[in-house]
Amino acid sequence: QVQLVQSGAEAQKPGASVKISCKTSGYTFTSYPIHWLRQAPGQRLEWMGWINTDNDRVKTSQMFQGRLTITRDTSASTVFMELSSLRSEDTAVYYCAKDRGYCGSGNCYPDAFNMWGQGTMVTVSS
Amino acid sequence: DIQMTQSPSTLSASVGDRVTITCRASQSVITWLAWYQQKPGKAPKLLIYKASTSESGVPSRFSGSGFGTEFTLTISSLQPDDFATYYCQQYNDYPRTFGQGTKVEIK
Numbered sequence: 001q002v003q004l005v006q007s008g009a010e011a012q013k014p015g016a017s018v019k020i021s022c023k024t025s026g027y028t029f030t031s032y033p034i035h036w037l038r039q040a041p042g043q044r045l046e047w048m049g050w051i052n053t054d055n056d057r058v059k060t061s062q063m064f065q066g067r068l069t070i071t072r073d074t075s076a077s078t079v080f081m082e083l084s085s086l087r088s089e090d091t092a093v094y095y096c097a098k099d100r101g102y103c104g105s106g107n108c109y110p111d112a113f114n115m116w117g118q119g120t121m122v123t124v125s126s
Numbered sequence: 127d128i129q130m131t132q133s134p135s136t137l138s139a140s141v142g143d144r145v146t147i148t149c150r151a152s153q154s155v156i157t158w159l160a161w162y163q164q165k166p167g168k169a170p171k172l173l174i175y176k177a178s179t180s181e182s183g184v185p186s187r188f189s190g191s192g193f194g195t196e197f198t199l200t201i202s203s204l205q206p207d208d209f210a211t212y213y214c215q216q217y218n219d220y221p222r223t224f225g226q227g228t229k230v231e232i233k
Contacts, residue, residue, distance in 0.1 A: 035222070044213065044224045044225065044226045044227055045170065045215070045224040046224070047221050047222035047224075061221040063221070095169055095170075097169075100172075100175065111175060111176075112160035112172055112176075112215070112217060113160070113170075114172045114175075114181060115172075116169035116171075117169065
């Protein structure tokens with residue numbers, strides 16, 4: 001079955017970086033985009049960006065201008081999210097999510113998020 | 127960015143009640159609208175996509191409707207497992223944006 005398994009909780013100091021992995025299984029990795037989202041305590045979900053796992057193209061929210069890097073390792077069916085220059089407001093649960101839309105021949109047809117990782121808690125505190 | 131606003135923010139209901147949640151977008155998202163259910167400490171679960179299409183395995187008591195800027199999620203007969211927070215999300219444009227959530231509580 002389709003699974004997305006994220007790396008474990010992180011505690012970081014302000015100004016540091018965090019890198020979270022999302023290992024996928026149960027489907028063809030390059031056929032579906034992977035998105036990253038986060039949810040601060042008691043807040044709504046916030047979309048951060050996505051990667052076309054077929055051609056490695058990335059689109060990120062302007063909210064994270066210059067701080068967010070999304071990469072993939074096709075051989076490991078894994079996507080990574082790195083957020084730099086952390087501040088206390090980045091404390092949140094971070095999720096990867098699989099798009100139900102299809103990617104192929106260089107194009108993606110984005111859709112809703114039909115499978116999610118279990119979430120990774122990132123705490124930023126001095 | 128497209129702003130998504132849900133109402134109500136909290137809803138108290140009993141098992142067996144018919145429940146309706148509304149989601150309004152600040153501009154048209156056509157039918158590129160999804161609904162998710164989230165329980166405490168868990169990841170969201172997709173219920174409805176393309177405004178009215180049920181995800182595989184979702185009970186038939188969940189239904190969605192709407193077009194443009196106004197959408198609804200209806201639970202025809204609330205079950206104990208349905209007490210959770212529900213979010214709408216548009217995927218017509220980037221950044222993808224979510225409503226603030228509607229918490230369905232036991233009355």
